[in-house]
Ligand SMILES: Cc1ncc(C[n+]2csc(CCOP(=O)(O)OP(=O)(O)O)c2C)c(N)n1
C-alpha cells in the first residue's frame with residue numbers, strides 16, 4: 241500500500257500572492273501584511289474558506305496580497321459586504337480591512353452595525369490618522385491642529401477614538417496593536433480570530449508619506465515603555481522600562497491615575513489587575529490618549545456571547561417551527577392582502 245505524505249503545513253509565504261505590492265516603500269501596511277500572513281499560517285487557515293473584504297483606500301488594497309478569496313468593494317461598505325458573505329455562508333472565515341477614513345468617515349455607519357450586530361468577522365482598522373490614498377487630507381482620527389490639504393490652518397475637528405467608538409456600539413472584542421510590533425501583533429490577531437462574534441482591532445499604522453511619525457511619541461524605542469501599557473488579562477497594568485509605574489483607579493474622580501510601583505510590588509501600590517471582561521475598565525483604557533496616561537495596547541476587552549449568525553439561525557429555526565404546515569401560497573395569501581382593481 242502506498243503511504244500518503246501528509247500535506248505540508250502552509251507557511252506565511254504560501255499565503256502571499258504574486259501581485260506587485262503597490263504601497264509606498266516604508267509604509268506601515270507592509271508590516272501589518274506580514275503579521276496577518278504569519279497569523280494565517282499559525283492558525284492553519286484554509287485559503288479556500290477564507291475571505292478578505294475591503295473598502296477603498298491604501299489599506300483596502302489588502303485582499304490583492306493575500307492568497308485567499310477577496311473582495312475590494314466600495315468606499316466604507318466592507319462591513320456590509322462582509323455581513324452578507326458571513327450570513328450566506330457561515331463556514332467562511334471573514335476578515336474586514338479598512339483605513340480610518342474608510343471605516344470612520346464614509347463607513348462609520350456600516351462599522352457601527354457590523355459591531356452592534358456582533359457578526360462573526362475580524363475587523364482590522366489601519367489607523368494612520370490621515371487619508372493616504374487621496375494624498376493626505378485630515379481624517380476623523382486626525383488630531384486637532386493637523387495641517388493637511390483639506391485643513392491648511394490646522395483641523396478644528398475633535399478626533400474620534402476608534403476603540404471608544406466601537407465600545408460605544410457594543411463591541412465584544414476590542415484590541416489595539418502597532419504595525420511594527422511584529423512580536424505582539426500576530427498574537428492579538430490570533431485572539432481576534434478565536435473570538436466568536438465581531439472582533440475589532442485598531443492597528444496604529446505609519447503613513448510614511450502623508451503623516452510620518454504621527455505615533456512616534458508612543459512607538460519610538462526611547463519612549464515606548466513609558467508610553468504604552470500592555471493589557472494582559474489577569475496581570476497588573478504596569479508599564480515603564482522597569483515596570484515601575486502602574487494604573488490605579490482614583491475613586492474620587494472615577495478615572496485612572498499613574499502611580500509609582502515600589503519594591504513591594506504592584507499590588508501594594510494599588511495597581512489595577514487587567515480584567516478583559518470588565519467593560520467599564522475597557523472604556524477607561526481605550527480612552528487613554530493624552531500624555532498623562534500611557535496608550536493601551538493588547539486585548540482591551542473580550543466578552544464571549546451569541547454572534548449574529550447564531551441569532552439569525554435560531555430565528556430561522558423558530559420561523560420554520562411556527563410555519564411547519566404552511567406552504568408558500570398560504571403564506572403569500574395570509575395576513576393583510578388585497579386586490580387592486582383597475
Ligand atoms: C464615494 C467615494 N468618496 C470618496 C472617495 C475618495 N477616497 C478614496 S480613499 C479615501 C480615504 C482613504 O483614507 P483611509 O480610509 O484612511 O485609508 P488609507 O488610504 O489611509 O489607507 C477617500 C476619501 C471615493 N473613492 N469614493
Ligand code: SF4
Nearest residue numbers: 264267298372447448
Ligand atoms: S500614502 Fe501612506 S498609507 Fe498609502 S501606501 Fe503610501 S505610505 Fe502607505
